[in-house]
Amino acid sequence: MSEPTEVSGVEIELDHVTKRYSGTRVPAVDDFSMVVPAGKIVVFVGPSGCGKTTTMRMINRLVQPTSGRITIGGDDALKLDVDTLRRRIGYAIQQAGLFPHFTVSQNIGVVPGLLGWDKKKVTDRVEEMMDLVGLDAAEFRDRYPRQLSGGQQQRVGVARALAADPPVLLMDEPFGAVDPITRGNLQDELLRLQTDLKKTIVFVTHDFDEAVKLGDKIAVLGNQSKILQYDTPESILANPADDTVAGFVGAGASLKQLTLMRVRDVELQQDALTTTVDESPAAVREKLSTQRKQFALVLDQRRRPVRWVHARELTNATSLGSVGKPLRDIVSLQSTLQDALEAMLAEGGSVPVTGSRGEYAGTIKLETVIATIQQLRDDYASDAEETAGEGASA
Numbered sequence: 238m239s240e241p242t243e244v245s246g247v248e249i250e251l252d253h254v255t256k257r258y259s260g261t262r263v264p265a266v267d268d269f270s271m272v273v274p275a276g277k278i279v280v281f282v283g284p285s286g287c288g289k290t291t292t293m294r295m296i297n298r299l300v301q302p303t304s305g306r307i308t309i310g311g312d313d314a315l316k317l318d319v320d321t322l323r324r325r326i327g328y329a330i331q332q333a334g335l336f337p338h339f340t341v342s343q344n345i346g347v348v349p350g351l352l353g354w355d356k357k358k359v360t361d362r363v364e365e366m367m368d369l370v371g372l373d374a375a376e377f378r379d380r381y382p383r384q385l386s387g388g389q390q391q392r393v394g395v396a397r398a399l400a401a402d403p404p405v406l407l408m409d410e411p412f413g414a415v416d417p418i419t420r421g422n423l424q425d426e427l428l429r430l431q432t433d434l435k436k437t438i439v440f441v442t443h444d445f446d447e448a449v450k451l452g453d454k455i456a457v458l459g460n461q462s463k464i465l466q467y468d469t470p471e472s473i474l475a476n477p478a479d480d481t482v483a484g485f486v487g488a489g490a491s492l493k494q495l496t497l498m499r500v501r502d503v504e505l506q507q508d509a510l511t512t513t514v515d516e517s518p519a520a521v522r523e524k525l526s527t528q529r530k531q532f533a534l535v536l537d538q539r540r541r542p543v544r545w546v547h548a549r550e551l552t553n554a555t556s557l558g559s560v561g562k563p564l565r566d567i568v569s570l571q572s573t574l575q576d577a578l579e580a581m582l583a584e585g586g587s588v589p590v591t592g593s594r595g596e597y598a599g600t601i602k603l604e605t606v607i608a609t610i611q612q613l614r615d616d617y618a619s620d621a622e623e624t625a626g627e628g629a630s631a
């Protein structure tokens with residue numbers, strides 16, 4: 238295994254690449270040039286039909302370019318044997334594209350199997366991948382895709398794409414078909430994985446917020462995959478290159494900046510009273526009353542938050558095993574402040590924050606997010622003033 242901090246991804250370069258589908262008048266992709274840096278996530282975002290998918294699929298030659306050059310880690314992708322090329326490139330798509338008659342483990346083991354790995358190595362790898370994407374192998378290994386939720390299917394799709402440890406990952410709207418909360422969780426998990434894996438990832442989406450959250454760089458594309466702007470999310474939000482990009486960035490750029498900040502970047506509260514499921518309700522009620530608090534946060538044996546319980550609910554309770562209100566939404570240290578804000582609005586107050594293994598790390602409160610928005614606006618206003626000042630003195 239490589240060191241976790243090592244970049245395992247390789248650079249991708251597209252050089253004057255054009256795709257003209259037969260029988261069409263205008264090219265779907267016209268003279269596209271870009272360098273995707275090794276170990277980074279580059280997100281293609283743009284309107285429907287602008288050529289995002291065609292551009293991406295030329296990288297693994299699911300679409301054959303009409304002209305131009307593509308190199309992957311310095312090798313000419315158009316000259317490589319197509320099987321060799323695709324072994325270097327994981328591919329995940331919307332609705333996961335799983336084989337319906339294969340179990341989860343067969344789906345994840347497809348590429349290692351094709352590569353001729355022995356059975357034991359494939360089984361071990363499947364378990365490792367399931368663990369990586371947060372699926373319990375014992376529970377899910379033998380299920381069929383239709384026996385999984387949309388989010389679980391997407392996790393299997395990501396596990397399958399990563400199974401042969403390719404340096405490059407292409408992801409075409411992989412989280413497009415799931416509800417917003419699951420989508421947020423899947424995005425967080427991808428970022429968490431990427432911290433260790435450091436693959437080169439090209440990610441296609443319609444959703445600008447998703448692009449801001451995931452991208453080290455974003456390519457805003459117009460018709461025929463024309464690159465309108467290719468830059469960091471911070472620069473695109475602060476300085477959209479033209480009106481079309483500004484339109485895409487949309488209203489509320491300062492709110493969108495909340496997607497650039499993570500919960501780990503702000504201060505958490507440590508004043509909630511926590512308790513475990515095996516503590517007696519009477520003891521917890523006593524502590525609540527001494528500390529003049531109304532709510533306690535119940536943690537499970539692994540210190541993962543499960544429920545808020547109100548002092549009132551403890552009066553007749555015999556155990557902490559079931560009383561209280563289950564948490565609908567938990568944010569992690571990786572979540573964006575926007576996710577945290579949405580969770581707070583849904584929960585109606587502070588929300589618990591979890592660390593990398595799901596353990597309780599503190600709570601985040603609305604005032605913290607509001608103060609951060611204020612800070613971002615002040616910073617933005619003073620930057621704008623400086624820029625205006627420079628203009629005047631030039």
Ligand SMILES: Nc1ncnc2c1ncn2[C@@H]1O[C@H](COP(=O)(O)OP(=O)(O)OP(=O)(O)O)[C@@H](O)[C@H]1O
Nearest residue numbers: 258259261265284285286287288289290291292443
């Ligand atoms: N096989 C094909 N034959 C002919 N034209 C095609 C083919 N595939 C795509 N196109 C056209 O090429 C253009 C770009 O399509 P592409 O799927 O790459 O866009 P996209 O940006 O990924 O769109 P969306 O976001 O809707 O998926 C579109 O005008 C589409 O109609």
